[in-house]
Amino acid sequence: MIEVKNLWHIYENGKEALKGIDFKMGEEVVALVGPNGSGKTTLAKHLNGLLKPTKGEVIVDGMNTMEHTVAELSRVVGYVFQNPEHMFFEESVFKEVAFGPKNLGLSEEEVEERVRWALRAVNLEGYEERTPYSLSGGEKQRLAIACVLAMKPKYLILDEPTTGLDARSSESVVNVIRKLRGEGHGILLITHDMELVLELAERVMLLNDGRKAFDGSVEEFFSLNLHDYGLEKPELLRISEKIGAGFVRSVSELIEALVGGSR
Numbered sequence: 001m002i003e004v005k006n007l008w009h010i011y012e013n014g015k016e017a018l019k020g021i022d023f024k025m026g027e028e029v030v031a032l033v034g035p036n037g038s039g040k041t042t043l044a045k046h047l048n049g050l051l052k053p054t055k056g057e058v059i060v061d062g063m064n065t066m067e068h069t070v071a072e073l074s075r076v077v078g079y080v081f082q083n084p085e086h087m088f089f090e091e092s093v094f095k096e097v098a099f100g101p102k103n104l105g106l107s108e109e110e111v112e113e114r115v116r117w118a119l120r121a122v123n124l125e126g127y128e129e130r131t132p133y134s135l136s137g138g139e140k141q142r143l144a145i146a147c148v149l150a151m152k153p154k155y156l157i158l159d160e161p162t163t164g165l166d167a168r169s170s171e172s173v174v175n176v177i178r179k180l181r182g183e184g185h186g187i188l189l190i191t192h193d194m195e196l197v198l199e200l201a202e203r204v205m206l207l208n209d210g211r212k213a214f215d216g217s218v219e220e221f222f223s224l225n226l227h228d229y230g231l232e233k234p235e236l237l238r239i240s241e242k243i244g245a246g247f248v249r250s251v252s253e254l255i256e257a258l259v260g261g262s263r
């Protein structure tokens, strides 16, 4: 369980980026959304100790982030940054994924076992000897997830995992997230992509100007006036509501609602 209690973060220049956030998450997919500058990244960086609270506290599986290093916390909360290609520096996919586990001081066999497991988890088996730069956008995103997974964290923070990806690559990332969720990981998804929220999230937390504006179900979230937060309802949901089919999360649910309704 990750627990955030009355969290305030004030940057050195005096900017109050978080103003009293309370939040809990377990093994679930939570979408963290909000307009630019609302505090999403600032909040996420508190969960693995990259930032420390100005006031309040963050407890990760019983560990207060004030009392633990980023290295310790990163074993529990993995952070996959936006534009992951900037973080690759090894000449092969295998070495890239092996880097983290090697630094944990694991034996060569254990490192190899973790690399194979992480690459399998993101469907990149067979890519071991490729250079990271030769991968497609979706493959790079999955490689970045594998690098973090190899540390075996229970929770994963994914920052805009589908931004800039075409539909097919996005789908492959979505499938990986579903699989990880099924294996008991908790996933915090920072995103502006409302289609992704509709498709994947189990809960939504909306930040606005450093405060929590909403925390609840996906259905309730999409009944808010999203324009107030610079966000747009997904097209699928707009169509579904217009034709009276109500809240659906996928095209197949929409078809089911229509077919069911006409019986």
Ligand SMILES: Nc1ncnc2c1ncn2[C@@H]1O[C@H](COP(=O)(O)OP(=O)(O)OP(=O)(O)O)[C@@H](O)[C@H]1O
Residues within 6 Å of the ligand: 011, 012, 013, 015, 016, 017, 034, 035, 036, 037, 038, 039, 040, 041, 042, 043
């Ligand atoms: N190092 C810093 N020093 C001062 N202010 C900062 C710093 N980092 C972020 N901020 C400010 O804190 C506020 C919250 O920023 P943050 O990056 O957490 O927002 P965000 O919701 O992730 O935005 P985006 O959607 O644009 O990524 C913004 O006003 C930002 O300008």
